[in-house]
Amino acid sequence: MNWKLTFTLVAIVAVSGGIFYSLQSDEHDSVASSAHGHGHDDHDDHHDEEAERGAHGGRLLTDGDFTLELAIVEAGMPPEFRAWATVSGREVPPADVRLSVELMRPGGATDHHAFVVEGDYLRGQAEVYEPHSFDYRVSAVHAGRQHDWNFEAPEMQTTLTAAAAARAGVETEVAGPATFTTTLPVYGRVKFDADHVARAVPRFSGIVREARKVLGDTVTAGEVVAVVETNQSLATIEVKAPLAGTIVARDVNAGETVEAGAALYTIADLSRVWLDLNIPKRDQARVRPGQTVMIHADDGGAAATGTIDWLSPISDAEAQTLVARVILPNPDQRWRPGLFITASVELESFSVPIAVPESALQTVFDFTVVFSQHGEVYQARPLELGRRSQGMVEVLKGLRAGETYVTANSFLIKADIGKAGASHDH
Numbered sequence: 169m170n171w172k173l174t175f176t177l178v179a180i181v182a183v184s185g186g187i188f189y190s191l192q193s194d195e196h197d198s199v200a201s202s203a204h205g206h207g208h209d210d211h212d213d214h215h216d217e218e219a220e221r222g223a224h225g226g227r228l229l230t231d232g233d234f235t236l237e238l239a240i241v242e243a244g245m246p247p248e249f250r251a252w253a254t255v256s257g258r259e260v261p262p263a264d265v266r267l268s269v270e271l272m273r274p275g276g277a278t279d280h281h282a283f284v285v286e287g288d289y290l291r292g293q294a295e296v297y298e299p300h301s302f303d304y305r306v307s308a309v310h311a312g313r314q315h316d317w318n319f320e321a322p323e324m325q326t327t328l329t330a331a332a333a334a335r336a337g338v339e340t341e342v343a344g345p346a347t348f349t350t351t352l353p354v355y356g357r358v359k360f361d362a363d364h365v366a367r368a369v370p371r372f373s374g375i376v377r378e379a380r381k382v383l384g385d386t387v388t389a390g391e392v393v394a395v396v397e398t399n400q401s402l403a404t405i406e407v408k409a410p411l412a413g414t415i416v417a418r419d420v421n422a423g424e425t426v427e428a429g430a431a432l433y434t435i436a437d438l439s440r441v442w443l444d445l446n447i448p449k450r451d452q453a454r455v456r457p458g459q460t461v462m463i464h465a466d467d468g469g470a471a472a473t474g475t476i477d478w479l480s481p482i483s484d485a486e487a488q489t490l491v492a493r494v495i496l497p498n499p500d501q502r503w504r505p506g507l508f509i510t511a512s513v514e515l516e517s518f519s520v521p522i523a524v525p526e527s528a529l530q531t532v533f534d535f536t537v538v539f540s541q542h543g544e545v546y547q548a549r550p551l552e553l554g555r556r557s558q559g560m561v562e563v564l565k566g567l568r569a570g571e572t573y574v575t576a577n578s579f580l581i582k583a584d585i586g587k588a589g590a591s592h593d594h
Contacts, residue, residue: 224252224289229306231315236308238269240296247300249281249292253310262290266309271302274325274542275571298535298550298566299324324532324548326584339576340541343567346523348557351462351512352454354492356445358507361495364437366410373428374398374405376420381433385415394420394432413437416505441503443474443494445511452490454515455479461494466508472496476513522563526556528575530582538567539574539581546574546581 220228226239233256241250251267253260262285269281269292279302283290301323308315328338378395387393387409394407417434420426443463447455457479463472480491492513496503528538535550554562567573574581 222252224250226250226252229315229317231317234308234310234313234315236265236267236306236315236317238306240300242296247296247298248294249283249290249296251283251290251292251308252288253290253308255310259288260310262286262288264310265290268307270305271296272305273302274545274547275540277568299548301325301547324537324585326546326581327544328546328581328584329544336580337577338574338580340572341575343522343524343563343571343573344569345519345521346560346562347517347519348523348555348560348562349517350515350557352447352451352515354445354447354451354511354513356443356509356511358503358505358509359442359444360416360436360438360505361440361442364411364413364440365416366413366435367431368393368407368409368433368435369429369431370394370396370405370407370426371428372396372398372400372405373426376422376424376426376432377404379418379420379422379432381415381418383415383418386413387415387435388412396426399425407432409433409435411435411437436505438501438505439497439499441496441498441505443496443503443509443511445476445492445494445513446484446487446489447492447513449483449488449490452483455490455492455513460514462512462514463494463496464510465503466510470502472503520554520562522567522569523560524551524563524567524573525575526559526561528573528578529561530578532582532585539578540567541572541574548582548585549573 222228222235222237222239224237224239226237229236229238235254235257237252237254239250240247242248249269251262251265253262253265267283267290269283271279271281273279279294279296281292281294281296283292285291301321303320304318306317328336374396376394377397379393380395381387381393389409389412391409392406393409393415395404396407397404413435414437415433416436418432419430419434420432426432443461445461455476457476459476461474461476463474465471474494474496476492477495478493480493483490494511524538529551530537530539530548532548532550535548536553537548537550539546540549549566551563551567552565554564556562
């Protein structure tokens with residue numbers, strides 16, 4: 169027998185068992201069963217045995233001959249507490265009972281629930297919001313006697329040691345505000361800056377004796393680019409570059425006859441270009457000068473940020489688009505005229521009190537959740553979400569600023585909660 173191999177296999181099994189144990193989730197419990205709408209399967213069997221249920225599906229709390237049935241009801245409405253009291257099995261008028269419930273949630277938040285009479289029961293005046301995972305402090309006063317109960321009811325949570333979380337790559341952040349931007353995606357094209365384009369022309373007609381430049385050559389202002397022999401005096405004249413820049417068009421060859429004022433060369437200063445964006449008709453009212461624009465070359469190369477400097481006073485009748493122009497510095501000439509571009513126009517910017525990355529979201533029992541961290545306890549927190557922007561999503565309800573939540577590798581926590589086979593149906 170290979171004793172070394174056997175010992176290795178035993179060690180692997182032992183380590184695996186230890187890891188599995190460290191990932192075991194806390195047992196679940198619930199105040200209500202059918203009335204609450206949360207059915208718990210095999211993972212909660214012994215809790216169901218411990219928590220006796222009443223006629224309305226709620227948990228029975230007994231102190232001597234006084235019994236209180238407390239349930240969470242959410243049939244077509246926000247979850248709320250309801251309670252019924254009996255003494256020695258006889259119903260007690262709800263007006264004869266003064267009831268209060270405190271819920272201590274993971275992280276230290278405490279919810280206080282007061283009750284009012286409604287029909288034959290007491291009804292909680294506040295919503296019992298998700299997750300329904302808390303420690304209870306229940307106090308009822310009847311006939312001058314006070315009855316108190318304290319018990320735990322964890323739900324949708326698990327325990328993960330710091331070492332196991334580190335091995336799994338679990339990462340966390342503190343919930344807080346974020347700045348959102350609403351953007352408009354558009355397309356456009358790079359063009360010459362028309363204010364920095366000029367043509368080299370002869371003052372007199374004649375024959376071109378020299379054409380000194382080719383496409384792409386750079387020239388300085390006043391540099392001679394061609395020589396023309398005039399027809400009248402046969403004298404030669406120099407044609408000079410009117411500005412410094414790059415030869416972008418050549419319409420001349422030596423030996424040709426040219427007219428006075430004919431454009432021999434077109435010279436452009438490419439250190440600045442125009443980016444003309446095509447704004448669709450439906451969005452034209454939302455675009456205005458001064459808005460920030462993120463620009464990307466269509467080939468995925470260059471990127472830049474600019475602002476809208478000019479809006480065309482007229483629309484293109486055929487395309488029904490409006491030109492919004494960004495004047496962009498181009499010192500390294502990455503933005504070449506003729507290049508197609510994509511851009512995002514920043515229409516508005518606003519702050520939200522709490523936002524989380526979309527990548528942090530998970531789905532547990534049909535809830536969209538993040539997992540808040542409380543030491544080694546991880547709690548699924550169902551969220552009500554709002555606006556989205558650049559990979560972030562606004563949290564309207566379900567997570568408070570300053571709470572720590574999981575941002576990466578939360579699938580391990582989700583799997584640990586789900587492996588027990590519990591249900592959470594509404």
